[in-house]
Amino acid sequence: MRRLIALLVVVSCLAFVPVASATTTVSGTVTAEDGSTDGARVEVVPLTQQQQRADGSVTTTIEGSSFSVDAPDAPSYAVRVSYGGATHYEILQNQTQVSMDLxxxxxxxxxxxxxxxxxxxxxxxxxxxxxxxxxxxxxxxxxxxxxxxxxxxxxxxxxxxxxxxxxxxxxxxxxxxxxxxAQPPTSDTSILNVANRSPTGHVVQMLPAQNASTNPSVVETVAFENPTDRPFVGTVTIGLPADASPYAAMVGGEQAQYRRTDTGVQLNVSVPANGTTQIGAAYDLTGRQFEKQVVRNTSSLAVVLQGYNTSKVSHSENLRVGSSPISLLTTTGSLDAGETISVDVSGAQMEASAAGAGATSDSGSSADASSSAVETSSSESGSIPSFPGVPILGGIFGSVLVGLGAYRVADAGLSVSGEE
Structure with a gap:
């Protein structure tokens, strides 16, 4: 009996012995023209391939002008150096050394x-x-x-x-x-353009039904660019398909009130001078077909078909299957205001298990992954990843309003609009 008790004590103790995890040495040099960086604080954050926090961060200080610290193994790292009252960042991909010349x-x-x-x-x-x-x-x-x-x-x-x-x-x-x-702001929407960013400034994401309905939902985001020296402060409209039912909206990374009008979803928007602001709307369709007129000229547009088999999707001639690891349609060329795009997903929805696996693969993480990997001092800072949510194309481009879709599922029936 004593041997059995002793054995149980040993086993229970072993259960609390920490298991050594694999680590990688991250090192670097930080130089400054006006003095030594000795004693400056360095934080290293392990990241996934989708630029999400992969493990706990480690900290160290600079000795002379260099540092070295063992961090948990990860595909990439964010290095944050606090010096001179400022905080400097470096993202390391496929490398473990950093060099900063301040x-x-x-x-x-x-x-x-x-x-x-x-x-x-x-x-x-x-x-x-x-x-x-x-x-x-x-x-x-x-x-x-x-x-x-x-x-x-x-x-x-x-x-x-x-x-x-x-x-x-x-x-x-x-x-x-x-x-x-500081020129006074303008409300003239003609100064705004759909951002010509790579690969696109306009994303339409079609999602399979999340409730008793068999009709898909759509999360649409547009990045507006203001190339002038005057800020824009006014209203902007996201056009909707006929009979679509909006349930949420976003401006610049924050949930926003909106007004449903005859032309679409109207939002109060501020776009910086020489800057961009991303806006978005989430809405339900009344059928399996998405069809709408483009409100503004755009150089490119992408339709992400999450949970759908692209080979079984019908679409307008101005769209084509994109070269991407996920189901995706892109425009064959630029679109003019008033031009119509359409996508019919009837009979194209994948099985629940396959669609769920695809959704995980597409985003690279769960909805919880939208939390910042590196805390910074601004809501528009480069937290990893930047708002509005988790990446949808495995890092190929930007983010969409996955948070709005999650909000719809969690709080179905709760009105968040300012609809009149």
Missing amino acids: TERVSGTIRNPDGSGTEGAVIEVVDGDEFVVDTYRTNATGSFAFGPLESDETYEIRAAVGDAEYRRTVGPSTTDSVTIT
Whole structure:
């Protein structure tokens, strides 16, 4: 009996012995022109291929100008270096070493239309991965300054004046001062374009029925670009198919109130000067066919057919099967405002098990994966992945409003609209 008790004690103790997991050494150098980086804090976050947090982060400090730390094995890593009051980021893919040269500075002035300085404007400097590196509030003369910054990085200066936002891109090794004139906003929608981003600024995602209905739902997102020096503040409409029933909407990564009109879903939108804003709507169809007129000229459009067999889908001649790991249709060329696109998914829905597996494969993660892998100081920062949700094309392009679809399933029957 004593031997049995002893054996049980040993086994129970072994159950609490931590199992060593595989690690990878992540190292690098961080240099600064105006002083040593010794003692600066470094955080390494393991990431999945879809740029989601894969494991717990590890931290260390720089000794002299270098650091080295063992992190859990992962396909890629996010490295965050806190130095000089700012936070610098580097995404490592297929590599484990980072080199940062913090030797550049960016300064400038925010001016009112009459030429006077704009005091109290909030300025952010954002890196090429959409991470907010530092923030500043302009002084009495409207001036601002950031640094030290990376010498080989392209940054975007974002200035918030009242309810309007202004943006300016500065390239590596910029020495000239940046001047932004806070022109008054406009509500003229003609200045907006569908963003000509790669591979597309307009995504339509068709989802199999999530309730007793046999009709699919649609989550549609459009990235609007404002190429002018004046911010846009006004209303924008997402066109709907006939008899579609909207149930949720999004503006710039946040759930938004909307108004159903004869032409579609109308949203209050702010698009920064020289910037973009993504908007979206989720709606149910009354049949198996999606058909609508394009409201604006667009260089490309993609229809993601989640849970459907593309070979069994009928579609208009201006669409073709895309070269992608998932079910996808793309436009054969640019579309003009008023041109009609149509997709019929009758008899094309895959079996529940296959569709579920495909949905997991398409997104690369569950809805919970929309949480940020790296916390930053802004809701529009480069958290991994950036809003509005989980990637739908395995990293091929952007994100869609998966969160809105999940909201519909979880809270069916709860109205979130401002519909009139």
